[in-house]
Amino acid sequence: xxxxxxxxxxLSVQEGDxxxxxxxxxxxxxxxxxxYKQELGKRPQLIIDIRSNxxxxxxxxxxxxxxxxxxxxxxxxxxTQPEDSAVYFCAAPNQGxxxxxxxxxxxxxKP
Amino acid sequence: NAGVTQTPKFQVLKTGQSMTLQxxxxxxxxxxxxxxxxxxxxxxxxxxxxxxxxxxxxxxxxGYNVSRLNKREFxxxxxxxxxxxxxxxxxxxxxxxxxxxxxxxxxTRLTVT
Numbered sequence: 001x002x003x004x005x006x007x008x009x010x011l012s013v014q015e016g017d018x019x020x021x022x023x024x025x026x027x028x029x030x031x032x033x034x035x036y037k038q039e040l041g042k043r044p045q046l047i048i049d050i051r052s053n054x055x056x057x058x059x060x061x062x063x064x065x066x067x068x069x070x071x072x073x074x075x076x077x078x079x080t081q082p083e084d085s086a087v088y089f090c091a092a093p094n095q096g097x098x099x100x101x102x103x104x105x106x107x108x109x110k111p
Numbered sequence: 112n113a114g115v116t117q118t119p120k121f122q123v124l125k126t127g128q129s130m131t132l133q134x135x136x137x138x139x140x141x142x143x144x145x146x147x148x149x150x151x152x153x154x155x156x157x158x159x160x161x162x163x164x165x166x167x168x169x170x171x172x173x174g175y176n177v178s179r180l181n182k183r184e185f186x187x188x189x190x191x192x193x194x195x196x197x198x199x200x201x202x203x204x205x206x207x208x209x210x211x212x213x214x215x216x217x218x219t220r221l222t223v224t
Contacts, residue, residue, distance in 0.1 A: 009151065032211045043201065043215040044154070089153060097208040098144075098169065101153040 002027040002094035006102025013080050014110055021105045023090035024072040030092040033066060033073045034099070038087045048075070080109045112137050115216035117202050123222045124192040132187040132219050134202030142205045143185035144169075144213065145177060147198040154201065160185055161208045192223045 003026040013019050023033075034049035050057045050064045050073065057064050061080075066073040077084055087106050091099040115136045124130060136143065141162045146154040156169030160179040174196060176188045185204075189196060202216040 006153075034211065043217050045215070046212055049212070093209075093211055097211070098156055098159060099211060099213065101155075103151055103153045 002030060002092055002100040004090060004092050004100045004102045006090050006105060008105060009103065010106045010108070012108045012110065015080060015082060017080055019075075019077045019080055019084070019107055019109075021075045021088055021090070021107070022072060023074070023092075023102050024070075025092040025100075026071065027092070027094060028068075028071065029095060032093055033064065034091050035062075035064060035075045036089045036091070036101075038089065038104075040086070044089060077107075080107075082109050082111055085109045114138065115202055115204055115214050117200075117216035117219050119219060120217065121220050123224065124189075125224055126193060128192050129188065129190050130192065130221075131189075132200055132202075132221075133184070134186065134216055135184045136202075136204040136214070137183065138204060138206075138214065139182070140204040140214075141182070141207045142210075143179065144203040144205075145175075145185070145187045146201045146203065147171065148201060148218075149198050157187065157200075189221075192221075194223045197221060197223045 006023045031052040036044040037047045038044040061078050063076045087104045089104050090102040118133045144159045145157040155171050158177040160166045163182045166177050178186045200219045203213040205213045
């Protein structure tokens with residue numbers, strides 16, 4: 001079945017720097033790769049997603065890249081701000097259509 | 112629209128007690144899910160319901176049961192709570208099984224002593 005590995009588990013950056021979180025997946029048939037943001041004490045919320053027919057997608061300061069050959073995808077946050085501090089989860093679907101989540105990355109943006 | 116709602120927000124149980132977590136969505140979604148979230152382990156699927164009238168096990172179903180009461184509501188029951196079930200529980204919904212975008216409820220923080 002699908003296995004999703006996420007790195008790093010914690011990431012600390014200075015405000016204004018970039019942050020990159022990487023996930024690898026095992027099922028080459030996976031075709032949808034979302035990223036969720038979870039602020040402290042809140043629910044996970046979808047911030048960006050990519051389907052396997054594109055290599056990159058951007059939305060303002062966030063972008064996701066996909067390398068299907070290597071079976072990994074990454075979240076890029078540019079010009080980080082304190083409000084970007086949260087836990088970020090990647091996910092990929094298994095063959096039954098259920099999302100398998102990575103272990104999460106706690107991002108801390110220091111002013 | 113309220114989206115996905117869950118009750119209660121917090122609960123403390125003693126070992127062996129039972130309880131039901133309630134979830135409802137008003138987005139006319141077909142699929143609903145129950146996850147548990149533990150530190151360092153991401154979100155793990157307990158049970159899901161692909162459509163009204165169907166339920167199936169996820170990754171960690173032991174100790175839980177579910178009921179898809181109607182299209183809106185999906186409940187999770189702990190028959191005999193154990194300390195290992197201390198966790199944050201999230202309900203989620205999506206338009207369909209292969210409509211992958213999931214919307215989460217606010218969560219229930221459960222402590223079993």
